[in-house]
Amino acid sequence: MPTPLRALLAALLLLAAGACGPIHDDSLVIHAGTLIDGSGTVRRNCAIVIRGGRIAAIGGEQAGARSIDARDATVLPGLRDGHVHFCLTGGALRTAGEVMSPRMKIRSALLCGVTTMRSLGDDPAILAPIRSPRLLAAGPVVTGDREHPTEVIGFEKATSSAPVEGFDVVKVVHSRERTTACVEFAHRRGLRCLAHVETRDQALEALALGVDGIEHFPRGMDDDVVRALRERGATWEPTLAAEWARRADLTTYVERDDVKRSVPEAVRRSAGWGLKRDTSAMPDLSWVAKAHRAGVRISAGSDAGAAGVFFGAGLIRELELLVEAGLSPVEAIGCSVTPLRVGAPADLVIVPGDASRDITALRTPRLVLVDGAPAVLPPAEPPARWALIGDALSCDGRRVTGRVERWSQLVIEVEPRGMTALRVKARGRHELLLGHRDRDLRADSTPVTIDPDRLVTVRFTFWPGDIDFELESLEFSFS
Numbered sequence: 001m002p003t004p005l006r007a008l009l010a011a012l013l014l015l016a017a018g019a020c021g022p023i024h025d026d027s028l029v030i031h032a033g034t035l036i037d038g039s040g041t042v043r044r045n046c047a048i049v050i051r052g053g054r055i056a057a058i059g060g061e062q063a064g065a066r067s068i069d070a071r072d073a074t075v076l077p078g079l080r081d082g083h084v085h086f087c088l089t090g091g092a093l094r095t096a097g098e099v100m101s102p103r104m105k106i107r108s109a110l111l112c113g114v115t116t117m118r119s120l121g122d123d124p125a126i127l128a129p130i131r132s133p134r135l136l137a138a139g140p141v142v143t144g145d146r147e148h149p150t151e152v153i154g155f156e157k158a159t160s161s162a163p164v165e166g167f168d169v170v171k172v173v174h175s176r177e178r179t180t181a182c183v184e185f186a187h188r189r190g191l192r193c194l195a196h197v198e199t200r201d202q203a204l205e206a207l208a209l210g211v212d213g214i215e216h217f218p219r220g221m222d223d224d225v226v227r228a229l230r231e232r233g234a235t236w237e238p239t240l241a242a243e244w245a246r247r248a249d250l251t252t253y254v255e256r257d258d259v260k261r262s263v264p265e266a267v268r269r270s271a272g273w274g275l276k277r278d279t280s281a282m283p284d285l286s287w288v289a290k291a292h293r294a295g296v297r298i299s300a301g302s303d304a305g306a307a308g309v310f311f312g313a314g315l316i317r318e319l320e321l322l323v324e325a326g327l328s329p330v331e332a333i334g335c336s337v338t339p340l341r342v343g344a345p346a347d348l349v350i351v352p353g354d355a356s357r358d359i360t361a362l363r364t365p366r367l368v369l370v371d372g373a374p375a376v377l378p379p380a381e382p383p384a385r386w387a388l389i390g391d392a393l394s395c396d397g398r399r400v401t402g403r404v405e406r407w408s409q410l411v412i413e414v415e416p417r418g419m420t421a422l423r424v425k426a427r428g429r430h431e432l433l434l435g436h437r438d439r440d441l442r443a444d445s446t447p448v449t450i451d452p453d454r455l456v457t458v459r460f461t462f463w464p465g466d467i468d469f470e471l472e473s474l475e476f477s478f479s
Helices: 004-016 102-111 124-130 176-188 200-208 223-232 240-247 257-262 286-293 313-324 329-334 359-363
Strands: 028-036 042-051 054-058 066-077 079-084 114-119 135-137 169-173 192-196 213-215 235-237 348-352 367-370 384-389 393-396 399-404 408-414 419-427 431-436 439-442 456-462 465-478
Touching (some): 028 329, 042 066, 102 114, 102 124, 102 367, 124 135, 169 176, 176 192, 200 213, 223 286, 240 313, 313 359, 419 456
Parallel strands (some): 114 135, 169 192, 213 235
Antiparallel strands (some): 028 042, 042 054, 066 348, 348 367, 384 408, 393 399, 399 465, 408 456, 431 439, 431 456
């Protein structure tokens, strides 16, 4: 089944085909009412020509074999989230690979117009299957024992002369010894070194030791840090969304349209579980605007994976907070994009209205293009573990097919974590049984009430013969 984005583009192209004389057989022209190009410039009634997956021309009146009418919309470059953690989900469901796979996180990001991400602390084994030019990585964080909730690299290994396999940047949780070694290690290999800092003094020391950027909002932020950032030419990624989520009542936020559309329900509803709310005041966000005006390069990174900071939607919240801090919508977007230029890959987002005046327009992207084509979304996955019992059966996603001579089963284990009811929809000849591991609950229809703190099993039994079964959905209810 085509994705909604692909269907939308197909419809737009069919409507627009032949409206303009072609200048090239494979060219696509987007007529933008507003173009935010990432350089700080806003253009009105501007055309963007895409050819061969790349930007071929920007501006003026253009014609092409195909066109998209976005005169009532804003076109901007694909967004970039500079600080994510694929080992986490944004919710309290920490078994990230089982509840929300890395590909599902990419799906969530694309649904929000985020086409590029940078992992700043994950096991390389998690990232290996999904690495691409649009997924940058620091590899595991260089830190001390029990200092940071991501994987620890041994200090000797991290600062050895061994080549860096697949790393784009080095990240260190600051201490004088570690940062000194990691700066030398990174710069010797032509890589940037970023420092996780928590206080003003840590930020000043890390910058004095030569780091190329600081991550997070240091307590006690002051003019000295702004001056050091500017003089060093370092970036600041304040991760405001994570600061906000630690203090916010997330019950309303998780019902926001962009969150509901892009984040699995089991993950978004669990965002605040077990989270000790930070009762301290939010940092003084005006320091971000002061640093920006002083010439410090602000980079937008959400810390996606932290509780309440979801992939995709977390970056949108980050940009909204940058606007609350005093940046204009155009300036905030500029912190999260690479400026458009002729010859660059055509990663573009079309949002309704005028995003140069209203940053919330980014919550509802109409269309996301990657290399000039609709973003291909990884398929949605249920928050569950799957097991197939039956040698003659094959399982492709949610569909089971084959011929069996004896009964076989598809067993799904679901971690409820607060879910109170479960509804299963399936097609094909089968017998359904729901229960907890030690107790059957129901063998006829659903929904069924479940214990919110115990693993739920969903068993589909198939009897001898030809099997053509499809699981259509697992739907959860919450108290």
